[in-house]
Each structure stands twice: as structure tokens, then as C-alpha cells.
Amino acid sequence: MRNFIILFRKEMKEGARSGKWVWLPIVLMVIGISQPLTNFYMPQILEMAGNLPEGAVIEIPMPSGEEVLIGTLSQYGTIGTLLFVLAMMNVISHERQTGALAFVMMRPVSAFQYMASKYVAQLCILLISLAASYILTWYYTNILFDHVAWTLMLASLAVYSLWIVFLVAVTLFVGTLLRSSGGIAGVSVVFLSVISLLTTLLPKYMEWSPGNLRAEASNILLEGEWGSSATLVSLSTLALSVLFLGLAVYMFKKFERFGE
Amino acid sequence: MGVLTEVNWALIAPLIVLQLILMVFALVNCVKQEETNGPKWMWILIIIFVNIVGPVLYFLMGRKNG
Numbered sequence: 001m002r003n004f005i006i007l008f009r010k011e012m013k014e015g016a017r018s019g020k021w022v023w024l025p026i027v028l029m030v031i032g033i034s035q036p037l038t039n040f041y042m043p044q045i046l047e048m049a050g051n052l053p054e055g056a057v058i059e060i061p062m063p064s065g066e067e068v069l070i071g072t073l074s075q076y077g078t079i080g081t082l083l084f085v086l087a088m089m090n091v092i093s094h095e096r097q098t099g100a101l102a103f104v105m106m107r108p109v110s111a112f113q114y115m116a117s118k119y120v121a122q123l124c125i126l127l128i129s130l131a132a133s134y135i136l137t138w139y140y141t142n143i144l145f146d147h148v149a150w151t152l153m154l155a156s157l158a159v160y161s162l163w164i165v166f167l168v169a170v171t172l173f174v175g176t177l178l179r180s181s182g183g184i185a186g187v188s189v190v191f192l193s194v195i196s197l198l199t200t201l202l203p204k205y206m207e208w209s210p211g212n213l214r215a216e217a218s219n220i221l222l223e224g225e226w227g228s229s230a231t232l233v234s235l236s237t238l239a240l241s242v243l244f245l246g247l248a249v250y251m252f253k254k255f256e257r258f259g260e
Numbered sequence: 261m262g263v264l265t266e267v268n269w270a271l272i273a274p275l276i277v278l279q280l281i282l283m284v285f286a287l288v289n290c291v292k293q294e295e296t297n298g299p300k301w302m303w304i305l306i307i308i309f310v311n312i313v314g315p316v317l318y319f320l321m322g323r324k325n326g
Contacts (some may be wrong), residue, residue: 011280018319018321018323019286019289020319022281022282022285023286023315023316023319024286026278026279026282026285027312027316029278030275030278030279030312031294033274034275037271037272041267042272044267052311083316086316086320087320119296140271143271144271198300218284237273
């Protein structure tokens with residue numbers, strides 16, 4: 001346990017030194033609050049950008065607060081996922097390339113402690129950034145559109161956070177397989193998008209898929225209740241995350257034993 | 261120009277402030293850096309002129325030590 005705490009602190013320091021603690025929350029906040037703002041100013045934006053014929057009238061229905069939040073979630077799903085993966089791609093590969101990994105593993109540190117400290121530290125950064133961005137967006141939505149209950153907001157945030165839990169596990173696992181940061185990011189993004197794609201193509205067979213998390217979060221916002229499918233998806237996502245983390249520890253031990 | 265005055269700047273201001281913070285933070289970080297991947301002046305230009313994406317690119321690829 002002491003090893004874990006020391007490694008965790010080291011990860012946190014690393015996050016602060018590389019500026020991740022600053023740029024990730026800020027960029028997410030910008031992405032988040034852009035959504036209600038563009039929705040709100042859509043008529044003005046069209047008026048300025050489009051050369052509409054004289055007298056053209058476009059009626060854009062004002063979206064409800066819930067719909068704006070759903071739009072934000074979909075932004076997190078595309079740009080957000082890409083950013084998260086990019087932010088984490090060199091968590092392991094960087095230490096491998098500089099040789100810092102050998103120094104760490106010379107101490108009596110188990111592979112599990114090492115991976116767990118990375119996992120928890122990265123999860124902290126990503127989840128805190130996501131929560132900050134989402135809560136700020138919710139605040140904006142309440143001002144510009146109608147009021148969304150904070151319980152709904154928190155529930156959808158909690159469900160959506162599971163996607164991050166899964167994403168970090170996948171990226172760490174890929175990080176133990178490949179050496180180059182670019183390759184790690186590429187493989188992780190492709191894997192995550194294939195899962196999302198399959199979920200939309202084969203809804204019947206993919207009820208358990210983590211790709212459903214965004215739909216479930218939107219569902220909670222719209223219907224205001226926790227469906228039974230949400231429980232299934234949440235549990236399967238947690239199980240898959242544990243599985244990927246276990247695989248990551250296993251692969252890490254392997255390349256550790258063979259000296260890379 | 262009527263459109264510009266219609267916009268409530270109090271709403272947009274936080275967005276601009278966030279982008280400024282990001283830009284300044286990236287600039288300070290970049291200038292303090294001993295060495296960057298590629299010429300430093302190029303990164304400074306990218307950070308200043310490419311909105312949001314510039315600082316992110318710098319943090320992901322510009323820094324020598326990850």
C-alpha cells in the first residue's frame with residue numbers, strides 16, 4: 001500500500017509537471033460551454049455566416065436544457081475521447097523510452113502496484129476535468145435554457161464517467177503492448193471507435209457494450225429515470241475495465257521479465 | 261455590425277478568458293523549456309495563432325520530456 005501511495009504521488013507530480021492538470025480541464029471546459037453557447041446563438045451565427053436570400057425565414061426550435069446537455073455528451077464522445085487517449089498515450093511508453101521504468105522496477109514494486117497507481121492517477125485527472133467541464137456546462141445551460149435538475153445532471157455524469165473508466169483501462173493495456181506513443185493512441189482510438197460503431201450497427205448483440213453508455217446517459221437526462229439496461233451496461237463496463245487492467249498487468253509483467 | 265452588439269459579452273467572456281489562460285500557460289511553459297521538439301519560435305507561433313488546438317499540440321508533441 002505504501003508503494004502504491006508513493007507511486008501515485010509520483011504520477012500526480014508528473015501530471016502537474018507536464019501541464020496536463022491545466023490544459024486538459026481548460027480544453028474540456030471550452031468544448032463543454034461551446035455547446036450551449038452555439039446552440040443559444042445559432043440564429044445569429046446563421047445570419048452572419050450564411051448568405052441567405054432576402055426574406056428567408058428559418059425557424060429553429062429552442063432546444064431544451066436536457067437536449068443541450070446531450071449534445072455536450074456527444075462532443076465528449078468524439079473530441080473528448082480523442083483528447084483523453086492523446087493525453088494518456090505516453091504514460092507508460094515515455095518511462096520506457098527514457099529508462100525511468102527500469103529505475104522504478106529495480107525497487108521492490110509489483111507490476112500491479114505500478115499499473116494501479118498509473119490507472120488511478122490518470123483516472124483522477126480525467127474524471128476531475130470531465131466533472132468540472134460538465135458542471136460548468138450545466139450551469140450555462142441553466143442560465144441560457146431551462147432548468148435541468150442537478151440530480152439528473154449528476155446521474156448522467158456518473159454513467160458517462162464509466163466510459164472514461166473503460167477508456168483508461170483500454171489505453172493502458174495498449175500502452176503495455178506497443179512502444180510508440182502514436183501507435184498507442186492510434187490503436188486505442190480505433191478500438192474504441194470500432195466498439196462504438198458495432199454498438200450502433202448491431203444493437204441486438206451489443207446490449208452490454210460500453211458504447212451504449214452515452215445513450216444511457218442521454219436516456220437518464222430525457223426520461224429522468226435509471227433504466228434496467230443502464231445497470232447491465234454499467235456492470236459490464238466495470239467488468240471489462242477490470243479485465244483490461246488485469247491484461248495490462250499481465251502483459252507488463254511479461255515484458256518486464258524479458259527485459260523489454 | 262448590429263449582430264455584434266446583440267451578443268451578451270458577459271456570456272462569451274469566460275470562454276475567451278479560458279482560452280487566454282491556456283495560451284499564456286502554454287507560452288510560459290514553452291519559453292521556460294530548455295529544448296523543444298522542433299524550433300521554439302515555431303511552437304510559440306503555433307500556440308499564439310492556432311486557437312486551442314495550438315497549445316494542446318504543444319503539450320502533446322512539443323515538449324521534449326513527454
